[in-house]
Amino acid sequence: AQKVTQAQTEISVVEKEDVTLDCVYETRDTTYYLFWYKQPPSGELVFLIRRNSFDEQNEISGRYSWNFQKSTSSFNFTITASQVVDSAVYFCALSGTFTGANSKLTFGKGITLSVRP
Amino acid sequence: EPEVTQTPSHQVTQMGQEVILRCVPISNHLYFYWYRQILGQKVEFLVSFYNNEISEKSEIFDDQFSVERPDGSNFTLKIRSTKLEDSAMYFCASYPGLAGPDTQYFGPGTRLTVL
Numbered sequence: 001a002q003k004v005t006q007a008q009t010e011i012s013v014v015e016k017e018d019v020t021l022d023c024v025y026e027t028r029d030t031t032y033y034l035f036w037y038k039q040p041p042s043g044e045l046v047f048l049i050r051r052n053s054f055d056e057q058n059e060i061s062g063r064y065s066w067n068f069q070k071s072t073s074s075f076n077f078t079i080t081a082s083q084v085v086d087s088a089v090y091f092c093a094l095s096g097t098f099t100g101a102n103s104k105l106t107f108g109k110g111i112t113l114s115v116r117p
Numbered sequence: 118e119p120e121v122t123q124t125p126s127h128q129v130t131q132m133g134q135e136v137i138l139r140c141v142p143i144s145n146h147l148y149f150y151w152y153r154q155i156l157g158q159k160v161e162f163l164v165s166f167y168n169n170e171i172s173e174k175s176e177i178f179d180d181q182f183s184v185e186r187p188d189g190s191n192f193t194l195k196i197r198s199t200k201l202e203d204s205a206m207y208f209c210a211s212y213p214g215l216a217g218p219d220t221q222y223f224g225p226g227t228r229l230t231v232l
Contacts, residue, residue, distance in 0.1 A: 043206060
């Protein structure tokens with residue numbers, strides 16, 4: 001069975017602070033995929049990143065960066081110089097494949113990030 | 118850019134009534150999904166659908182739920198006799214298949230309110 005744990009429930013920071021959102025996962029699959037989604041107050045799910053289990057390179061995209069560590073089963077997300085527009089719920093998710101059985105996304109409970117001006 | 122659409126955006130119904138939530142996946146996508154999110158909680162998988170049959174379903178997807186792809190464009194989720202606890206946001210998603218994009222494409226959701 002797959003499981004995603006986001007132990008932090010709510011984080012509040014002041015604008016321009018850096019913030020790290022933690023994600024720990026469990027799976028028996030040898031190949032798997034990890035994701036981060038953003039859910040703004042409007043409710044839609046916005047895809048941010050996918051990481052394959054066989055690719056442990058960290059990734060940076062603008063103010064966003066992701067740290068994937070297989071040894072600790074973690075896939076953490078850092079926002080540098082946070083902005084008010086970053087306020088949202090952030091979900092980490094896991095899937096075993098892209099198609100067919102086991103392609104479902106298993107989500108964590110989400111982290112509510114509030115960025116104050 | 119192509120997108121998944123869902124109708125209605127908000128549905129209000131009485132307990133015990135049947136509802137049908139509609140989704141139009143992206144054309145030429147082959148894999149379809151329904152997820153739900155109870156207010157303030159995580160997104161939960163309900164069912165996946167491929168080649169006109171269910172590929173996988175969760176424990177939530179019991180006999181009161183059914184899915185159908187009645188024509189080449191729509192993908193529907195039916196709840197036969199709604200309960201108060203069915204109140205949630207329902208997301209449809211689709212995926213093209215092998216060599217596809219990085220993730221499933223999600224629709225904007227249908228908020229179901231059961232009174």
